[in-house]
Amino acid sequence: MTRLGPMSLVVSVVTLCILLPIESLAAADNGIAYRTVEGVDGVPLNVAEAGSAGKPGLLFIHGNGQGSSSWHRQMTSSLAKEFHMVAFDLRGHANSGKPWTIESYNRACIWAEDIAAVMRETGLVRPIVVGWSRGGLMAMHYVRCFGTDTLSGIAMVSSRGRLVDVPLPTSDSPARISQVQLEEADFEANLEGAFTFAQLMTAEPMDLEWTAVSAAMNLLSPPYARRAMRSPVYDPDGSVITSYANLIEKIDVPFLAIMGDQDPFRDSSELAAAFASALPQSQILIYPGVGHSPFLERPDRFNEDLRTFAVGAMEIR
Numbered sequence: 001m002t003r004l005g006p007m008s009l010v011v012s013v014v015t016l017c018i019l020l021p022i023e024s025l026a027a028a029d030n031g032i033a034y035r036t037v038e039g040v041d042g043v044p045l046n047v048a049e050a051g052s053a054g055k056p057g058l059l060f061i062h063g064n065g066q067g068s069s070s071w072h073r074q075m076t077s078s079l080a081k082e083f084h085m086v087a088f089d090l091r092g093h094a095n096s097g098k099p100w101t102i103e104s105y106n107r108a109c110i111w112a113e114d115i116a117a118v119m120r121e122t123g124l125v126r127p128i129v130v131g132w133s134r135g136g137l138m139a140m141h142y143v144r145c146f147g148t149d150t151l152s153g154i155a156m157v158s159s160r161g162r163l164v165d166v167p168l169p170t171s172d173s174p175a176r177i178s179q180v181q182l183e184e185a186d187f188e189a190n191l192e193g194a195f196t197f198a199q200l201m202t203a204e205p206m207d208l209e210w211t212a213v214s215a216a217m218n219l220l221s222p223p224y225a226r227r228a229m230r231s232p233v234y235d236p237d238g239s240v241i242t243s244y245a246n247l248i249e250k251i252d253v254p255f256l257a258i259m260g261d262q263d264p265f266r267d268s269s270e271l272a273a274a275f276a277s278a279l280p281q282s283q284i285l286i287y288p289g290v291g292h293s294p295f296l297e298r299p300d301r302f303n304e305d306l307r308t309f310a311v312g313a314m315e316i317r
Helices: 006-019 022-026 068-075 108-122 134-146 174-182 187-200 208-219 223-230 245-250 268-278 299-316
Strands: 033-038 044-050 057-061 084-088 128-132 153-157 255-260 283-287
Touching (some): 033 108, 057 108, 057 134, 068 299, 084 108, 108 134, 128 134, 128 299, 134 245, 153 299, 174 187, 174 223, 255 299, 268 283, 283 299
Parallel strands (some): 057 084
Antiparallel strands (some): 044 084
């Protein structure tokens, strides 16, 4: 499948929405239940659950400009037979609240306390936290503010979580340009950035339906919230967080890193080497022919790798 230009995608998505009932996109009988959890300062957080409460927990945290729907191929899989799975929309994203002030986004423990609220209200006890891309940084905010006592393990997906230092995309890369477009006041620029970014999520083009969902989630993160999230984030001691290397010695739970070897956002071989050096006890998996979204591109393998890791980590814990 060839990749479509942004405006061609817009036309195709509009056509798709006309021709397909919305239920076919949402799959109302997919076993996912939704609730709203109150985050810090009363911000409503949209939470999705699958599986049965009381079973071992998996907490999924999505990446920049995405949402709980990113984990659809996990939440609707056979993992629901063994685990209580929870995914939620971060503040400023998808169907969660989008506060106006920069102070609602620039403190590490706000993100951590949102995660803690979701865990508390859904009854997750020592889950495996699975952080994709920026979601890995959210997981590290949680470790910084609450430690690891309430976790059984950490799975980082295409994420460095600021634990290690690897080069990021240059300013002239499509990844960076799309983010600039998504912060502009011009909605046509937002559209172009949303579809460009959606197509960068995978090494091979996804079907039109998924591209539409991913792009729509991008558009649900408004420019003002994106600018606030890009601002410096403050540690509880008042310092600006530029690195979480100081957390490495505090990670005393099993650690898994999964990435694709075609990720356009970072060199996976460099990321894998950095993790292997910083966390020698970690398990590192690199999926060949896969981009930034291993859980989406190779869901069967990802789900089995996550299941194996979770079972082992929970036995250890």
